[in-house]
Amino acid sequence: MTNGNTLLDALTQALGADAILHSEADMAGYTEDWRGRYKGPALCVALPGNTQQVSEVVRLCHAHGAPVLPQGGNTSLCGGAVPAAGGRPPVIVNLARMRRVRRVDAANNSMEVEAGCVLATVQEAAAAQGRLYPISLGAEGSCQIGGTIATNAGGTGVLRYGNTRDNILGLEVVLPDGSIWDGLTALRKNNTGYDLKHLFIGAEGTMGIVTAAVLKLHPLPSAHAVAWLAPDSPQAALDILGLFQRACGSRLSAFEMIDSNQLDVVMAHVPGRKNPLPGAHPWHVLVELSDTGDDAGLQELLQQILEQAASQGLLHDAVLAANGAQRAALWEVRHSVSEGNKKAGVGLTTDTAVPVSAVPRFIDEATRAVRELAPGLPVLIVAHLGDGNVHFIPFFTFDAWNALPDRDAMAAAIRRAVNDVAAALGGTFSAEHGVGRSSLAEMAHYKSPVELAMMRAVKQAFDPAQLFNPGRLLP
């Protein structure tokens, strides 16, 4: 181990002064997360321009025993991509300069991209060839594809297309010792030994730096149909989901549920949003079908299923979007949830998933558990119901929050109570956001000793010096 200045000099020598940021001012956008909740010092920010340079940076860090923090678009919700406050300041390796779309192979339904490509750029490059890269999420205008891989990003397309993991064919990774693994295969089938790419997907930068990837593409849907429904209950929503799956198969591309509390918050706090249905209903579902072909057939299919659901008494009311503008308006209500909640108060957002069949019971039991800790506290519910992923949000007005004697203790008690209910139903405390720094305590609490030991064995095998993104993911 040597001191920081020697390493800084060596990095500057290797990459050039322009590619190494080390003043406090230059590093500001890299050392703090976008919500301002996590911040920590770094030795410097390295901006390599190609895989070879990433390898050189990592080799130098390895030789100097310096921690390495891989960073993409820095859009993490759990503090996974900025330095910890304590410990030796890491070298942040930000991939922003590696943003080439290397190749789109339309006939193979694949594309090879560098890790620094912004997700929206990747989507556009695919669409230009009549293909879909199906990962879609709020941060897509700024998150990098490498970050979505490191966190196995989810989003709104998971029901039909799976998570990021399901859309990766191959990876190029710089390993913790600086060696380069060229796993950039574009194959659909390849049974030649352990499938190493899955070790890095969702590993949150603790196993190496993803520098490039081969992504799986899909036919670009040409037809869409969207409806807003008011089911009688979460169980009725599930029954309707079953009708859709039977009748539409993989045409079903979104099945999102919110409760009336959540809809009320959006209506009250986000200007311009229109309540999709007249009257008050306890539960709301946005359903989307997409397909090849044209809209008309899909609209008709959607209409038929809604009639079926109504005839079974599952539905209070429903409205179908008649055109693209109406579809967008319905989605806008769904997408206004975060903005509404931020304005309305303090939500203790959880990122739970349970088996789809257990969602109604989870909502019931978690609500009861929270009410025991905070009688009368409203809960907002936003669920990717088709995936069993429920953002269950006990919600305080600003006044109620500020009046709490111990806010941290209340937040921790509520989170634990909700996660306990999920765990008892075979669920998880982090469906799509990852672990980062914010869920380390949950990892220690909910994971079995056997599973934690397995994870530590994997980490030890690849990063014995424990230099990569220390203090994240593994408690």
Add this chain to the structure above:
Amino acid sequence: MTNGNTLLDALTQALGADAILHSEADMAGYTEDWRGRYKGPALCVALPGNTQQVSEVVRLCHAHGAPVLPQGGNTSLCGGAVPAAGGRPPVIVNLARMRRVRRVDAANNSMEVEAGCVLATVQEAAAAQGRLYPISLGAEGSCQIGGTIATNAGGTGVLRYGNTRDNILGLEVVLPDGSIWDGLTALRKNNTGYDLKHLFIGAEGTMGIVTAAVLKLHPLPSAHAVAWLAPDSPQAALDILGLFQRACGSRLSAFEMIDSNQLDVVMAHVPGRKNPLPGAHPWHVLVELSDTGDDAGLQELLQQILEQAASQGLLHDAVLAANGAQRAALWEVRHSVSEGNKKAGVGLTTDTAVPVSAVPRFIDEATRAVRELAPGLPVLIVAHLGDGNVHFIPFFTFDAWNALPDRDAMAAAIRRAVNDVAAALGGTFSAEHGVGRSSLAEMAHYKSPVELAMMRAVKQAFDPAQLFNPGRLLP
């Protein structure tokens, strides 16, 4: 390390005498593969009845330093599931007695099964609930689900539903030290640390014993449409594939290509098979669409695409199956390939995959490479074209084969030449069959030192004593 008898006594004590086979006669079906190509001695065959017993067997083997060979239905094509001829005889752990379907959760589209369940049983249990478990392959009547997981089995449903890997939600595994990992989650989203299940899928029993799994189910298609086409060339077949993907999206469930040599062998050697099209054509494709809804709409869609293909000059001729019996007859031609080839001569079957876009070039170049080694030798081609998976089969009559001065050398030279062409196109030497014993030399030859080192590090982390399925997968 102790001698075999002590271990045998301990195993008998733990599981009961009925569950431990050790006479040569009793072990015969376990120590040799079904084609009679690989055979080796075993200390005994253990038949545990539950996960706890598997754990006890493994703990005892671990304590005695005895190799462990996990075994399912023993249907491997590459010698992966029977003992090696040399080395210390292993304890074969066969899961046949663990064959409970523990639970079908239709609303979650999942089912939990024990590893010894036969694949066909799993398919039936899913279908009874209106769901599809989409892995389908020739050995489905005898292979065990645990074996399909250990080998990441492919088959005919991969184009639409992916490989086995893509249809596993959770696993239960007995690790090499005997500890039990309960990873039996039924979640669609779970970002809490490394995704450990992928370490065991496709690991060919070298990392532990899969004892149970949660499988992903799909809506059971109710509509089918099948056609047999005669495209002009492999490139024309690819162009037609593109038309189908654009127009049908995920309704496309099979796109299988064979060449005229292969069709001729089936017609000449398998009684009762009917040539689907009049006249002679160089290339043949079987295409299947499946969907919810009824057959009529799907037939019409298929008809439309064929007309489009014909109008673009891609197609010599085509026939649509009018009903279920005709569909079955077309599939029967495709499924008679192995039987025909076995009767007709000696095929040096390869299991290549290349990017889908590279298939025409692969066929051209591999044919040229083989002809240089064996002028005039016919090649049979059977391809899962939609997956880029080509079984490229240089084919000898029995007389020609027997006349060769050095058969092993010829076989090795031809395989290497074909695999070299695949490798140069970014392809693989084993798309779906795995490595087992038969492809160890290819692993050593084609995998990079970095990748082999990564695989060895993973193996070392979980099985430091190198007891699990030694001499398989890793050279």
